Amino acid sequence: MSAGVPFDYEAATWGADAIRPGDRSIAAFRLDELLRMLPERGRVLEVGCGAGRFLRAIVKLRPELELVGCDVSRSSLEVLGELAPEIERRVVSGSELPAADEEFDAILVVDVLEHVEEPGSLLSAIRRALKPEGLFHLHVPCEADALCLWRWLPGQAGEAGLKRKLGGHIQRFRRREILDLLTEVGFEPLRVRNSLHLLGNLADVAAFVRLERERRSSGTRRTTGDLVAGGGALIRAVDGLLWAEATLLSRLPSWSIHVWSRKVSPG
Numbered sequence: 001m002s003a004g005v006p007f008d009y010e011a012a013t014w015g016a017d018a019i020r021p022g023d024r025s026i027a028a029f030r031l032d033e034l035l036r037m038l039p040e041r042g043r044v045l046e047v048g049c050g051a052g053r054f055l056r057a058i059v060k061l062r063p064e065l066e067l068v069g070c071d072v073s074r075s076s077l078e079v080l081g082e083l084a085p086e087i088e089r090r091v092v093s094g095s096e097l098p099a100a101d102e103e104f105d106a107i108l109v110v111d112v113l114e115h116v117e118e119p120g121s122l123l124s125a126i127r128r129a130l131k132p133e134g135l136f137h138l139h140v141p142c143e144a145d146a147l148c149l150w151r152w153l154p155g156q157a158g159e160a161g162l163k164r165k166l167g168g169h170i171q172r173f174r175r176r177e178i179l180d181l182l183t184e185v186g187f188e189p190l191r192v193r194n195s196l197h198l199l200g201n202l203a204d205v206a207a208f209v210r211l212e213r214e215r216r217s218s219g220t221r222r223t224t225g226d227l228v229a230g231g232g233a234l235i236r237a238v239d240g241l242l243w244a245e246a247t248l249l250s251r252l253p254s255w256s257i258h259v260w261s262r263k264v265s266p267g
Contacts, residue, residue, distance in 0.1 A: 007115070007168035009073040012221050015050030016079055017229035019057045024243040025228065025236075029195055029250075031057050033258045034108055034137055037191065038062060042105030045070065047097065047126065048112030052080035053225070055087050070098050095121065099129035106135040113140045113178075114169045123185040130263045136187055139258045141196070141204075144172035148255035149201040162208040166215070167223075175257055187261035194254035195246035201255070203238055 019027050031054055038044065041064050046055050049069030059067055070090040071077055077089045090098040095118070107126050113119050126136060143150040143163060150156050150163060151172075163169040182189055196204060207224050214220045222230075228239055 007170075009071075009168065010075050012223050012226075013051050013076050013079055014073070014223050014225060015053035015076065016083075017053060017225045019053060021061075025239040026195060026200070026242040026246060027053065027225075027228075029243050029246045030054070030110060030139060030258070033139070033193055033260075034058065034110070035061065037106075037135055037137070037260045038065065039105045039135065041065065043068065043103065044106045044108065045099060045104045045129065046108040046110070047092075047122075048072075048109060048115070049080065050076045052084055052087060054108065054110060055080070056084045059084060059087060068104075097122070097125040097129060099125075101128055102131045102134075103129050104134060105131055106137070108137045110137075110139045111141065113138065114143070114171045114173065117170065119171060120181060120185060123181065123187075127186050127263055132263065132265060134263045136261045136263065137259070138178070138182070138261070139256070140173055140178050141169075142173040142175045142178060142255045142257060143169065145174045145255040147175070147201075147253060149205055153205070162212055166208055166211050175253060175255060178257055178259065182259065182261050186264050186266070188264045189259050189261045191260040193250040193258045194252060194256060195250065195258065196242070196256035197245050197249050197252065197254045199238075199245045200242050203242055 019031050034054055043066045045068045047070055049055055049071050052069050055067050055069050068088040068090060069080055070092050072092045074091060077091065080087060081089055092098060107130055116122050130136060142148060145151060157172065179189060207227055211222055211227065214222060228235055
């Protein structure tokens with residue numbers, strides 16, 4: 001799924017941390033956006049679910065839904081199986097999406113498209129797997145957008161960039177690109193919201209700088225989720241500020257974009 005040296009998605013587990021009801025965190029903001037337009041019933045797939053942070057929260061809040069998670073990381077899926085065995089798990093092998101034609105009522109993709117070598121192909125596969133009029137939620141950090149601090153930092157566009165090295169980001173989108181790509185593939189955007197504005201920009205860079213310092217000093221490989229889950233009162237306070245910023249400014253354009261779309265029938 002990546003160009004150049006493959007990123008090791010087995011070296012760390014994404015999404016093992018939990019989102020609790022009443023949380024005021026950027027993860028809770030994302031969960032709230034996921035819940036906004038989920039169908040009342042039906043089958044829901046999360047592509048790139050990791051250890052299922054969002055699926056595990058959804059299964060508690062919306063137990064009537066049939067949830068399926070897929071990921072390239074077998075170790076993350078094993079953790080999901082231990083934490084929530086009721087959620088079906090599928091391994092992504094190669095470039096094929098493990099889903100039948102028109103199998104799902106809704107599909108969720110959070111922080112994944114930037115990891116994929118051919119984003120358009122993945123979006124087309126998602127459209128194929130959706131039922132007619134099926135719903136699709138996409139969250140993407142657009143790190144080439146003019147509103148993103150990462151765009152303006154020297155040395156961050158290549159393989160040595162922290163987002164690529166520590167997070168496996170091989171795509172750097174612009175906000176407009178994402179909206180145009182959705183339309184080109186055959187989706188109709190219904191709801192667009194944003195997060196990680198001014199404070200979010202600064203906090204995101206600070207988090208990856210800290211992770212890189214940890215890697216250099218001790219060889220420790222952690223994710224931003226690990227950083228927040230294992231952080232103290234200061235990190236929790238910052239996370240709360242990010243939630244407040246996103247909640248208050250969600251209608252203002254930013255580089256972290258959340259889009260609900262509907263599958264459009266040809267013609």
